[in-house]
Amino acid sequence: GAVVSQHPSRVICKSGTSVKIECRSLDFQATTMFWYRQFPKQSLMLMATSNEGSKATYEQGVEKDKFLINHASLTLSTLTVTSAHPEDSSFYICSANREGASPYNEQFFGPGTRLTVL
Amino acid sequence: AQSVTQPDIHITVSEGASLELRCNYSYGATPYLFWYVQSPGQGLQLLLKYFSGDTLVQGIKGFEAEFKRSQSSFNLRKPSVHWSDAAEYFCAVGSDSSYKLIFGSGTRLLVRP
Numbered sequence: 001g002a003v004v005s006q007h008p009s010r011v012i013c014k015s016g017t018s019v020k021i022e023c024r025s026l027d028f029q030a031t032t033m034f035w036y037r038q039f040p041k042q043s044l045m046l047m048a049t050s051n052e053g054s055k056a057t058y059e060q061g062v063e064k065d066k067f068l069i070n071h072a073s074l075t076l077s078t079l080t081v082t083s084a085h086p087e088d089s090s091f092y093i094c095s096a097n098r099e100g101a102s103p104y105n106e107q108f109f110g111p112g113t114r115l116t117v118l
Numbered sequence: 119a120q121s122v123t124q125p126d127i128h129i130t131v132s133e134g135a136s137l138e139l140r141c142n143y144s145y146g147a148t149p150y151l152f153w154y155v156q157s158p159g160q161g162l163q164l165l166l167k168y169f170s171g172d173t174l175v176q177g178i179k180g181f182e183a184e185f186k187r188s189q190s191s192f193n194l195r196k197p198s199v200h201w202s203d204a205a206e207y208f209c210a211v212g213s214d215s216s217y218k219l220i221f222g223s224g225t226r227l228l229v230r231p
Contacts, residue, residue: 004161032217041127043221044162044208093161097217107219109154109161 003027004096006110013084014118021079021113023094029074030096035067038091038112050077084117091115120145122211124222131199132230139194139225141183141209150212151192152219153183157205165207168192179203204229 003026013019023033031052036044048058048069056069066088068080077096081088093112121144131137143149150169154162166177173185183194192209209222 034218036221041223043122043223044219046218046220049218095162107164109163111161 002098002108004094004108004110006092006094006113008113009111010114010116012116012118015085016083018080018082019084019115021081021092021094021115023077023079023096023110025075025096025098025108028096028098030077030098031074032097033071033077034095034097034107035069035077035079036093036095038093040091044093047079081115084115086117089115089117120149120211120213120220122209122220122222124207124209124225126225127223128226128228130228130230133201134198137194137196137199137203137227139207139209139227141192141194141222142190143192143209143211144190145211145213147213148187151183151185152210152212153177153181153192153194154208154210154221155179155205156208156224162208165194199227199229201229201231203227 005024007022033050035047038044047062048056050056050069050071052071058064071077091112095107095109097107123142152167153165156162165181166175168175168185176182181196185192206224206226208224210219212219
């Protein structure tokens with residue numbers, strides 16, 4: 001149990017296009033999901049916290065108009081990278097918090113999405 | 119501000135040898151501490167965590183970690199490494215107020231046959 005999936009696992013797009021990444025909790029309901037960005041050989045950096053039915057909370061320095069987050073259901077959060085540019089190329093990872101549990105005890109990570117912008 | 123330092127970018131050990139991965143944190147109060155492992159193409163898997171109590175915590179896959187407040191450290195150990203342990207290991211710290219995780223830069227473990 002407690003599986004989080006991400007789709008797509010890898011995407012290549014042209015500069016200026018928008019890309020949507022899905023994060024799904026497959027066998028549990030997630031009230032909170034987190035989006036991270038990971039550069040090669042670097043740490044995971046939290047981008048935003050997504051709560052079901054409300055607006056996401058973005059970390060300082062993250063452009064909310066560029067990284068649109070929607071958490072419309074208890075099993076799905078989406079991250080849309082709008083007007084993507086080569087500097088947006090990165091590994092994007094989501095995690096989901098099981099409903100009713102402390103995030104620290106029940107936070108599960110997806111396998112990540114590799115975005116390459118040409 | 120919270121921060122996590124993993125001073126070793128790469129570590130290579132022989133299979134069957136012992137392992138210690140270093141982690142130092144900066145946090146004003148008692149931190150919530152975690153170790154995760156990431157294999158290629160897979161999500162992060164929680165190895166163990168420390169919230170309070172016994173400073174030596176046991177995790178999955180034979181890993182353990184010791185919280186040392188005086189040294190602001192939470193080093194991960196394993197007495198005998200297996201080839202399947204080769205992966206990227208991340209130390210993380212969290213606060214009780216925001217539930218955010220701050221990750222270290224990771225240590226890549228290579229295992230020699």
